[in-house]
Amino acid sequence: MTGVVALLFAAGAGYGIAQRFRIPVIPVLLAIGIGLSAAGFAPGRESAEFLVEFGLAFLVFHAGIELNPRRFTGQVRTVVWVAVGQFALLGGAGFLLARQMGFGLLASLYLGLATAASSTLVVVRQLKAQQQMFQPFGRLVTGVLLLQDTATIAAIVVLAKLPAGLAGTARGTAGFLALAGLAAILHLRVLPWFGRVVRPDEELLLIVSLGLLGAFALLAKALGIPVIAGAFLAGFSLSVFPVNGLVRGQLGSLAEFFQALFYAALGSLVVFSSPWIFLHALAFAGLVLLLTPPAVAFLAEWQGQTSRSAIESGLLLAQTSELSLVLGLVGVGTGVLDLEAYSVITLTCAITMTLTQFVATDEMTWKVMHWHPGRKLNEGFAGFSGHAVLAGLGSSGMWVIKELQNHGYRVLVIDEDSSVIATCERARIACLRGDAGDPRLLRRAGVSEARLVIATLPRPTDIIKVVEHAAPAPVIARIFEEADAREVRRAGGHPVLSSEAAMRKFLDWFEKTPFPSPGKA
Amino acid sequence: MVPHQLFDSLSLMVVGAAVVMLAARPLRLPGIVSYLVAGLLLGPVFGLVADAEDTAVISEPGIVLLLFLVGLELDLGKIGEVGPVVLFAGIGQVVLTALAGWGLCGLLGFPMVEALVLGFALSISSTVVMVKVLGDRGELDSLHGRIAVGIFLIEDLFVLLALTVLKGLPAGGAPDPGAALAGVGVALAGVAVLMAAVVVFSRRALPRPFAWAASSPPTLFVWSLCWCFAVVAAAHVAGLSLEMGAFVAGLSLAQLPYTRDLQHRIKPLMNFFVAIFFVSLGAGMEFGGLSAMWWPVLATIVFVLAGKPLIVLPLVARFGYGSATSVKASLPVCQVSEFSFILLPIAAGAGLVGEHAGILLGVAGLVTMAASSPLISSGGRIAGWLARTGLPRWLGADKLRDPEPPAPLSGHVILIGMNSMGIQLAEALHRRGENVLAIDTDPRKLRGLPCATLHANIEYQSVLEEIGLARAKLVVSALRIEDANDLIAYRCREAGVPCAIHAVDLSVMENLLEHNVAYFLLPKVDSVPAQAAELRRLGLLPEGGK
DSSP states (O other), X not given: OHHHHHHHHHHHHHHHHHHXXXXXXXXXXXXXXXXXXXXXXXXXXXHHHHHHHHHHHHXXXXXXXXXXXXXXXXXXXXXXXXXXXXXXXXXXXXXXXXXXXXXXXXXXXXXXXXXXXXXXXXXXXXXXXXXXXXXXXXXXXXXXXXXXXXXXXXHHHHHXXXXXXXXXXXXXXXXXXXXXXXXXXXXXXXXXXXXXXXOOOHHHHXXXXXXXXXXXXXXXXXXXXXXXXXXXXXXXXXXSTTHHHHHXXXXXXXXXXXXXXXXXXXXXXXXXXXXXXXXXXXXXXXXXXXXXHHHHHHHHHHTTOOHHHHHHHHHHTXXXXXXXXXXXXXXXXXXXXOHHHHHHHHHHHHHHHHHHHXXXXXXXXXXXXXXXXXXXXXXXXXXXXXXXXXXXXXXXXXXXXXXXXXXXXXXXXXXXXXXXXXXXXXTTOEEEESOTTOHHHHHHTTGGGOSEEEEOOSOHHHHHHHHHHHTTSOEEEEESSHHHHHHHHHHTOEEEEHHHHHXXXXXXXXXXXXXXXTTOO | OOOSHHHHHHHHHHHHHHHXXXXXXXXXXXXXHHHHHHHHIIIIITOOOOOOHHHHHHHHHHHHHHHHHHHHHOOHHHHHHTHHHHHHHHHHHHHHHHHHHHHHHHHTTOOHHXXXXXXXXXXXXXHHHHHHHHHHTTOTTSHHHHHHHHHHHHHHHHHHHHHHHHHTSOTTSOOOHHHHHHHHHHHHHHHHHHHHHHHHHHHHTSXXXXXXXXXXXXXXXXXXXXXXXXXXXXXXXXXXXXXXXXHHHHHHHTTSTTHHHHHHHHHHHHXXXXXXXXXXXXHTOOOTTGGGGHHHHHHHXXXXXXXXXXXXXXXXXXXXXXXXXXXXHHGGGOSOOTHHHHHHHHHHHTTSOOHHHHHHHHHHXXXXXXXXXXXXXXXXXXXXXXXXHTHHXXXXXXXSOOOOOOOOOOSOEEEEOOSHHHHHHHHHHHHTTOOEEEEESOHHHHTTOSSXXXXXXXXXXXXXXXXXXXXXXXXXXOOOOHHHHHHHHHHHHHHTOOEEXXXXXXXXHHHHHTTTOSXXXXXXXXXXXHHHHHHHHTTSSOTTOO
């Protein structure tokens, strides 16, 4: 227990450092684990490996709970293309790079697969922190992660059984599919009923969820497949509403606890027996960072996403997955990989996860957009002046258009949603499809020659771009937060606080509504 | 790769616990009973968990976290109020029960020294069971809860002293009174020094860094665990029990403003480890030789379940508390402590007890732990029945008026998510005279609000009970998180409370409509008239339009 407590203290320091310098906590924990090992304070190898295995099973289980397939209905085709395309491209490139470095065939296969998928833990955390989980690109990315995790788990199952020959591999695959079928039945039928009818309290919910994890882990073992596969499927089975919501709170603190120990323990297993380990890791990290964004962006845009969404998705997915670490552990366990190769995988993971926070930003997105070869623009457009520009139409914009047209304004709409553009075209309203935060599009729309601009974009930073490029035309901007409204005002815009409008309307309703006595509703 | 026995054992234990809990749900048995039964099935009955020792080590953090949570939930001022009764009843309970237990075991045929050791072991009660049952019922901070916790802390001191004396005994040899006394003195001094050091440090050094960490819930959570284990390590170095260290650590953080959220976060972690603890306990039981000892075991069980609370009742009642408080403060002692399972092997090593003592204590311990949970949960009914007999009053109860429990929140408006809209709603509703409770996970967003506030995460069911969801007039969510809003709407529908939800997009309304949301906050749509008004103000649209 002393080693575990030392890891906990180290993890505490890691969280403090990460918060102080606003960097992701995972690479800090890895670094601290490496430091502990170098200083001789790390727990014994057995304890560290147990923590890694147990912690990873739990973390993968927890990640599986968030991957509800219903989140990306409506984007299935795009998700499949992007997920499969990224996986194949990165996996193939990683394999070739590993061969170039002198790794054997099977070892290169492991390294290639370790490069192919992105990190569910890091990406979901980033999406939640920026409240982008339910934006179109957020849904796309979540769907891609689900498919990639499933593919990686399946690959782990196959690779773990390879030493047993073709028959063993077939048995392992069959076992995985059987377990997946069970998870699907629980997801679709049993657990929704459990949440609605049984109405478990907190303790029962926690124990049943963990019992499910334990049961799947034991079944996986009985079927001869890696425990991690069972853990993932157990998490997936719980990802149905309302169970995932009820369970999230209970499992969240266990996830935080195990994450703290897991990454520190993982770091303590890394060996630095030669500088080539670090150089190899840098090479793989470079491959992931340079290849993933363009590959994903191309595939997503080809499937109908806007350029910006596509590029954002690509940048967000530019890291390797925590499942790569499991791949590494399986490789070490089957004797295909040595500890140095495992260290390469771990370091690649640490480097790419660290850089996600700096790479997947608005600024980086716009920089990449500058290099974008072209964008779809409405060919029928001719330069306007003295017109009204609507940057973002959304669901309430048609009313504004009618009002403006009734008062003689010529209206030009900029929106990235193809269905909005189709509606405008049917109504013979001039429109441009694209990102209204793109300065080139704003210039093409002639915002600085407009009589007025109404900006109803979701991101305040985009609205400020519109205000800056539209000057001297007045910009009326719909803004939610007061702090953002102050920024818009400072830039010269005219903010309309939507939160205040909603509050006033709510109060009208509240005052007119008779509420039942408590407990009698 | 690591051998999987420990992982497999843990998996079996949680599966067993889940199955038994689900099967026992119609019987409304407390969780502890289910865990013990699961352990018995996995261990002695089916032999699926061969060696429970490894998992017992894993479960040690559960006991530490349990006592940490107890400390976090306690108010130092309120503890001070019950100081005299706790000291008197705590010391009296151990002494009188040990003597009575000694007499009983002597009558059952045990030799004198063995009977004394057994008597002492029987006098100690299980903090884990008491805290778990009272905690689940939200009664830890009640008057009887505080008295019970205080009594158990006094018992812990006796355990500490007993361990100190026993560990100093040579194997099979005669004890050295001087060395034993010196050990006791050092132990008591250690407790005092530890408490003083921790309290001073927590008042001077902790508030600022923890205030900084509070803006990131995971950091605050991990730091609080680090603090807990740091104090536990210090207690261990000072020769004190891990549990005492954990309790002191929790108490030192209890005065900080962020502890409510911490309590909710620590509880699931504690529940997990405590479940493993009790399953391990059940799995490690051995029943060989029981058939020859059923009568002493039965007598011991009756003594512990009925006799111990009846010994404590007059000790508490003489302070004049109400009958209900006196009975409910006495009931929690009706089981054998897990500490006794630690004491006994040490006593055996010193040649003080034999094999039969182990069987007696093991079986009695298991049965009383299982039976005490529903007994403690039925405290109200038992108190009512005893009050009708007049016994508590005859013993001195009902001379004082027990403080009324605080009136629960009712008819209030719960407001979740202090973004701009949430803050404006909180201020506006408060101005209208509504009883508003504003909730957010970031304590900075709650500063300066005129209404009642709570730093908490509404994903925890315990938070929903604390905020009185079922008795609210209305729940309003200003959050822009689809998942959280779905869950809030679902819980409100289950509780029969109307809710108003922020629909960030029209696409999310379909899900929310299934949960009978009463009102949708639609800033994008609701701001259209305001946009038109701004256009008119700037002269871009003529006046007089809509």
